[in-house]
Amino acid sequence: MKNPLEILRLYAAHDYTLNGALASRAARDPQRELIFFNGRSWSWQSFGAEVERIAQLFIVRGIKKGDRVAVMARNCDGHVLALFALARIGAIMVPVNPEFGVAEAKYVFHHAAVSAVLAASDTLAVAQQAAEGLATPPWFALFDTPTDNVPLLSDLAAREAKVSGTVLPGDIVADDTVLIVYTSGTTGFPKGAMHSQRSFVTGGEAFVQRVYLQDDDRVMVVLPMFHINANFYSVAGTLAAGASLIIVPKFSASTFWQVAADTRATEVNIIEAMGTILQNRPRSEYRADHKIRAVYGVRGSYADTFRNEFGIPVLIGGYGMTEIPGVTCNPVEGVQKWHTMGPIGRHPDPTRPWAQCRVVDGAGNDVADNVNGEMWVKTPIVMQGYFRDPAQTQAAFHDGWFKTGDMVKRDADGYYSFVTRMGDIIRRRGENIAGAELDRVIAAHPAVHEAAAVAVPAELGEDDILVAVVLKPGEQVATQVSAKEIAQWCRERLAPQKVPRYVLFVDALPHTPTGKVLKMQFKADKTLKSRAVDLMA
Numbered sequence: 001m002k003n004p005l006e007i008l009r010l011y012a013a014h015d016y017t018l019n020g021a022l023a024s025r026a027a028r029d030p031q032r033e034l035i036f037f038n039g040r041s042w043s044w045q046s047f048g049a050e051v052e053r054i055a056q057l058f059i060v061r062g063i064k065k066g067d068r069v070a071v072m073a074r075n076c077d078g079h080v081l082a083l084f085a086l087a088r089i090g091a092i093m094v095p096v097n098p099e100f101g102v103a104e105a106k107y108v109f110h111h112a113a114v115s116a117v118l119a120a121s122d123t124l125a126v127a128q129q130a131a132e133g134l135a136t137p138p139w140f141a142l143f144d145t146p147t148d149n150v151p152l153l154s155d156l157a158a159r160e161a162k163v164s165g166t167v168l169p170g171d172i173v174a175d176d177t178v179l180i181v182y183t184s185g186t187t188g189f190p191k192g193a194m195h196s197q198r199s200f201v202t203g204g205e206a207f208v209q210r211v212y213l214q215d216d217d218r219v220m221v222v223l224p225m226f227h228i229n230a231n232f233y234s235v236a237g238t239l240a241a242g243a244s245l246i247i248v249p250k251f252s253a254s255t256f257w258q259v260a261a262d263t264r265a266t267e268v269n270i271i272e273a274m275g276t277i278l279q280n281r282p283r284s285e286y287r288a289d290h291k292i293r294a295v296y297g298v299r300g301s302y303a304d305t306f307r308n309e310f311g312i313p314v315l316i317g318g319y320g321m322t323e324i325p326g327v328t329c330n331p332v333e334g335v336q337k338w339h340t341m342g343p344i345g346r347h348p349d350p351t352r353p354w355a356q357c358r359v360v361d362g363a364g365n366d367v368a369d370n371v372n373g374e375m376w377v378k379t380p381i382v383m384q385g386y387f388r389d390p391a392q393t394q395a396a397f398h399d400g401w402f403k404t405g406d407m408v409k410r411d412a413d414g415y416y417s418f419v420t421r422m423g424d425i426i427r428r429r430g431e432n433i434a435g436a437e438l439d440r441v442i443a444a445h446p447a448v449h450e451a452a453a454v455a456v457p458a459e460l461g462e463d464d465i466l467v468a469v470v471l472k473p474g475e476q477v478a479t480q481v482s483a484k485e486i487a488q489w490c491r492e493r494l495a496p497q498k499v500p501r502y503v504l505f506v507d508a509l510p511h512t513p514t515g516k517v518l519k520m521q522f523k524a525d526k527t528l529k530s531r532a533v534d535l536m537a
Contacts, residue, residue, distance in 0.1 A: 001212065001214060001377040002214060002215070003212070004208045004209040004212060004213075004348035004350075005348040005349055005350075007208055007213065007214065007215055007240075007241050007348070008205060008208065008240065008348050008349070009214060009244075010028060010242060011024045011025055011028060011242060012024045012027060013177075015173070015174055016174035016197065016198045016201045017087065017172055017174050017176075017198075017201070018083070018084050018087035018088070018178065018197050018200065018201065018239070019051075019084070019087060019088050019172065019196045020174075021201045021204075021239055021240070022044075022047075022048060022084060022239065023048070025044060025239065025242040026044035026045060026048050028115065028242060029044070029488055030043060030044050030045035031043050031044075031045060032044055032046075032213075032242075032244070033244045033247065034047045034238075034244060034245060034447050035047060035077050035080060035244070035245045035247065035285045036218075036244065036245070036246045036247070036263060037076060037077040037246075037247040037248075038076070038077075038247075038267055040077065042051060042077065044242075044254070046085075047080075047081070050081055050154075050157070051081060051084045051085045051088060052083055052085075052088070052168065053087050053158065054082065054085035054153065054154075054157045054474075055085040055086075055088040055166065055168055056060060056157070056160075056166040057085075057153075057156055057160050057424065058085060058086065058089055058091060058116075058291035059089060059168070060160050060166055061116065061139055061160070062115065063086075063089065063091050063115055064089070064091065065089060065090030065091060065169065065171075065176070066089075066090065066091065066092065066177070066502055067091045067092065067115045067117065067490075068091070068092045068093075068094050068112045068113060068114045068115060068180065069082065069086055069091060069092070069093055069114060069115060069117070070094045070095075070096050070108070070109055070114040070116070070117045070118065070138075071093055071094070071095050071096065071110065071117075071118045071119075071225075071226075071359060072096040072097075072098055072100070072105065072117060072118070072119045072120070072123045072126075072127050073094075073098055073118065073120035073122050073123055073143050073144075073221060074120060074224075074249045074250055075221060075222075075224065075225045075230070075247050075248060075249050075250065076143050076144070076247060076249065077247055078118065078122070078143035078153060079095070079166065079225045079247075080225075080235055080245070080247075080368070081153075082153070083178070083179070083231070083235070086178070087172070087178045087197055088168060088172065088421060089168060089169055089172070090169065090171070090172045090176045092177050092178060092179065092180055092194075093178065093180075093404050093424055093453045094108065094112045094114060094179075094180045094181075094182070094192070095179070095181060095225060095226035095227075095231070096109075096127075096182075096226055097224070097226050097495055098109050098120065098122070098123045098224075098226070099495045099496055099497075100130075100495055101126065101492075101493060101494060101495065102126055102129045103130075103131050104494065104495060105126055105127060105130035105132075105300075105494060106129075106130040106132075106133075107189065107190065108130075108182050108190065108192075109127075109130050109131050109134065109138075110133070110134060111182075111190075111192065111387070111388065112180060112182075112192060113134065113135070113136075114131075114134070114138050115130060115136065115138055115139075115336070116138045116139050116140070116141070117138050117139075117140050117141075118140075118141050118142075118143065118153055118534065119141075119142055119143070119150075120142060120143050120144050120393055121142060121144050121145040121147070124140070124142065127140070128140065138519075141153040141156055147400045153475065158183065168243070172197075173197075174196065174197050174198035174201070175195055175196050175197070175198055175245075176196060176398065177194045177196055177197075177384060178195060178196060178200055179194070179195045179200065179231065180192040180193065180194050180195075181193050181226070181227070181231075181232055181322050181408060183194070183321075183322040183323075183432055184383070184425060184431075184432045184433055184434035184437065189262050189434075189437070190434075191386040191387075191389055191392055192386055192387035192388070192389070193322045193323050193386060193387075193462050194383055194384040194386070194387050195232075195383055195384065196384055197511045198382075199380075199381050199382070199384075200231070200232060200236050201236065201239070201240065202380055202381055203233070203236045203325050203326060203381045203500060204232070204233075204235075204236025204237045204238070204240035204241075205234045205347060205348060206236035206326050206345060206346075206347055206348075206354075206381065207232070207234075207236060207240065207296075207326065208237060208240050208241050208348055209345065209346060209348045210233075210296065210316060210318065210326065210329050210332075210345060211237075211239070211267060211294045211296050211314060211316055211332065212294070212314065212332050213237050213238075213241040213243060213267065213294075213409065214241060214243065214266075215241050215242045215243055216243065216244075217238075217241060217243040217244070217266045217267050217294075218236050218243065218244045218245075218246055218263065218264055218265050218266045218267070218291075219237060219238045219243055219244065219245050219246065219265070219266075219267045219268070219509060220246040220248060220259070220260060220263065220265035220267065220268040220292075221234045221235070221245065221246065221247050221269075222248045222250070222256070222268060222269075222270070223251070223269055223270070223271065223430065224250070224253040224430075225247075227322075227430070227431075228320070228321075228322045228325050229269055229271075229320075229325075229430075229463040230269070232325040233296065233325070233326065233380070234269055240247055243387050244328065245264045246265050249271075250510035250521060251274055253277045253278055253281050253285075254272070254281070255283055255285075256278060256285070257285055257286050257287040257290055258285070260287065260290045260291075260292055261289050261290040261291070265290070265291065265292055266291050266292060266293050266294070267292065267293065267294045267295070267296070268292060268294075268295055268296075268298050269295070269296045270296075270297040270298070271297055271429075271430035271432075271462075272299050272301075272460070272462055273429055273430065273458075273460040273461055274297075274430075275295075275297070275298060275301075275302045275461075276301065276302055276305070276460040276461055277460060278302075278310075279301075279302040279305045279306075283309075285308065286309075286341045288311070288383035290310075290311075292312050293312065293314055294312070294313075294314035294315075294316070295312055295314070295315055295316070295328075296316045296317075296318070297317065297318075297502050298315040298316060298338075299317055299318075299338065299461065300317075300339055300503040302337025303315050303338050314332055315336075315446075316330055316332065316342075317329065317330050317338065317341065317342065318330065318341060318342050318345065319341035319342070319416065321404060322377050322381070322383070322432075323367050323382065323383040323396065323402060324355075324377050324381065324382050324402050324404070325381050326345055326346055326381060327344065327345065327355050327357065327377055327379060328341045328342045328343060328344050328355075328357070329342045329343075329345045330342035330343075331342075331343070335415075337411075337413075337415050339417060340411070340415040340416060340417045341415070341416045341417065341418055342415060342416070343413070343414045343415050343416070344356070344357055344414070346435045347380075348500070352380075353377070354380065355377060355379035355380075355381075356377070356378045356379070356472060357375060357376070357377050357410075357416065357530065358375070358376040358377075359371070359372075359373040359374070359375060359376075359408055359409065359410050359416075360374055360376055360448075361373050361374075362374075364398060368413055369409075369410055369412050370409055370410070370411060370412075371409060371453075372407050372408070372409050372419050373407065373408070373409070374403060374405065374406065374407060374422060375404040375405065375406050375407075375408045375416070376398065376401040376402065376403055376404065377401065377402045377404060378400055378401055378402070379402075382402060387412075391464055397487055399470055405407070405421065405422045406418065406419075406420075406421055407420045407421070407422050409420040421455075424436055424519060425455075426453065426454070426463045426465055427455070427462045427463050427464050428455075428456040428458070428464065428465060428497050428498075429462070429497045430462075431497055432439075433465070433497065433498050435452070435453040435454060435455075437494075437498070437518065438451070438453035438465065438467060438490070438494070438498060438500065439451050439452055439453055439517075441489075441490060441493050441494060442467055442469065442486060442489065442490065444485065445489050447472055447526040448470070448471060448472065448486075449470045449471060449472045449473075450469075450470040450509060450517070451467055451468065451469050451470070451500070452467065452468045452509050452517045452519055452522060453465055453466070453467045453468075453500065454466055454467075454468070454519055454522065454523045454528075455523070456502065456523075456528060456529050464501045464502065465498070465499075465500040465501055465502070466500060466501070466502035466503075466504060466528055466529065466532055467486065467500040467502070467503055467504070468504045468505075468506050468509060468522065468528075469503060469504070469505050469506070470505075470506055470507065470508060471505065472507060474500065482503075482505070483505075483533035483535060484535065486500070486503050487499055487500060487503065487535050500535070501527060501534065501535055501536055502532035502533065502534055502535070503530075503532060503535065504528060504531055504532035504533070509522060510522055
C-alpha cells in the first residue's frame with residue numbers, strides 16, 4: 001500500500017482547478033475507469049470529453065462565469081459531469097435535495113437566482129413549480145428520461161455543443177467558487193456555503209490521507225450528492241487519488257452488501273444511522289465476498305461489528321461541517337478512540353499548513369483540557385462565506401476562526417469529543433434541520449398558536465424530532481388524530497426527514513423576557529417523549 005503522499009506524487013502538478021486536477025490524473029492512464037453508474041462506465045478520457053461538451057453547451061445556453069446552476073436529482077453520473085463542466089467555465093453548481101417540496105426548493109432557486117435547473121423525471125414537476133417567478137426563467141434539462149418539452153442534458157450537449165465551435169474560457173482559477181451547498185441555519189432559512197475549486201481539490205487530498213485512499217480503490221457513494229460529504233470526500237477523494245467512483249442512487253440497507261460485492265467496492269462513507277441499520281440487518285443479506293477495506297463515518301457503537309463480523313480493517317470516524325469539511329478524524333495509523341472525533345487531521349504533505357482548533361468559553365477564552373467549550377476552527381478547507389448573506393458570514397467568524405456552534409471537549413492527547421449542539425439544530429438522518437423552520441411551518445397551521453421543535457434521542461443514533469404545540473384558544477383537546485394532522489401538515493410542506501415523530505400538546509411554552517421560546521429549558525424536561533404522541537407507535 002502506498003502512503004498518501006506517494007499517491008499524490010503519482011501525478012503531475014496542477015493549478016488546483018477541477019479541470020487541472022482532472023487533466024493531471026487522466027494523463028497517467030486515460031483508459032482507466034473513473035465512474036461506474038447504472039451499468040455505464042466512464043473512463044478518465046471519455047469523462048473528460050463529455051465534460052468539455054457539456055461545458056460548451058452551458059456557454060451556448062448563456063451560462064457564464066459566476067452563474068449558478070441547480071442540480072435536483074438522486075445520485076447519478078450527471079451530478080459529477082455537471083460539477084466538472086460548470087467548473088470548467090467558472091460557473092457554480094447548487095445541489096438541491098431531490099426530496100424537497102416546492103417551498104423548500106423555491107427558496108434555494110430564488111436565493112441562488114439559478115440560471116438553469118438539471119433535474120430527474122421524478123423531480124421535474126417540483127423543480128418547475130419552484131422556478132416560477134424567477135426574474136430570468138431558467139432552462140431545464142434532465143439526467144434520465146426526456147419529456148416532450150425537456151430534453152436530456154447529454155442530448156443537448158451532443159446537438160448544440162457539436163455545432164457551436166464554442167471556445168472554452170482560459171481564465172478559470174483555483175479561487176473561483178464552484179459549489180454553493182445550502183445548509184440549515186438557526187434562523188430557519190438555509191444558508192448557502194460557498195466553496196472554491198481550490199477548497200474542493202484540497203479537500204480530496206485530505207481525504208486521501210484520512211482513509212489512505214489508493215489509486216486502485218473503488219469508492220462507493222451511497223450518501224446523497226447534495227451533501228458536502230459525498231462531494232468533498234468521495235468525489236474529490238476519487239479525483240485526488242486517481243481512483244474509481246461507484247455511484248449508487250440512494251442507500252438501501254437490504255441491497256448494500258450485494259451492490260458492494262458486485263461492483264467490487266473497496267471504500268464507502270456512511271453516517272451513524274446507516275451503520276446501526278447495517279449492524280441490525282439479517283446476516284443473510286451480508287456478502288462475505290465483498291472487497292470493502294475502509295469505511296469513513298464509523299461510530300464506536302458498531303465498530304466491532306464492522307471489523308469482526310464484516311471483516312473491514314480500516315474504520316475511521318471524524319468531524320466536519322458544510323462550512324469546514326474534514327477537520328478531525330481518528331488516524332489510520334495511531335490510537336483509535338471511538339468515543340471521540342479524533343485529533344486534528346492533516347494533509348498528505350506534512351509541510352502543508354493544516355487545521356487549527358480551539359475550545360473556548362462564552363468570552364472566547366481558551367479552556368483547559370476536559371472542559372466543555374465551543375469549537376473554533378481555522379482550516380485551509382473553509383467556505384468563502386454564505387452566499388448573499390454578509391451578516392451571517394461575519395457572525396460565523398471571529399478573527400479568522402470559524403465558530404462551529406458545537407460544544408466539545410479535548411483530552412490530554414488532543415482528541416476531541418462532541419458534547420452537544422449550541423444552536424437550534426436537529427441532526428436527523430445525516431442532515432441538519434433547523435428547528436426554527438419547523439416552528440414557522442407548524443405555527444402557520446390555522447389551529448396552532450405557537451410551536452417549538454426540539455431534538456430528542458433516536459434509537460439509531462442522532463436525533464428524532466419532537467414538536468410542542470400550543471393550540472389557539474377554543475381549540476379542542478389534542479387527540480391522536482390531532483397529532484396526525486400536525487404531521488400531515490408538515491408532510492405536505494417539508495421534506496420527509498423534517499416531519500416530526502413526536503407531537504406534544506402543551507398549554508404554554510417558556511419564554512425569555514423578549515418573547516423567544518426557551519427551548520433549552522423546555523428540552524431539559526426528561527418526560528417529553530413519554531408525554532408525547534409517538535407517530536411511529
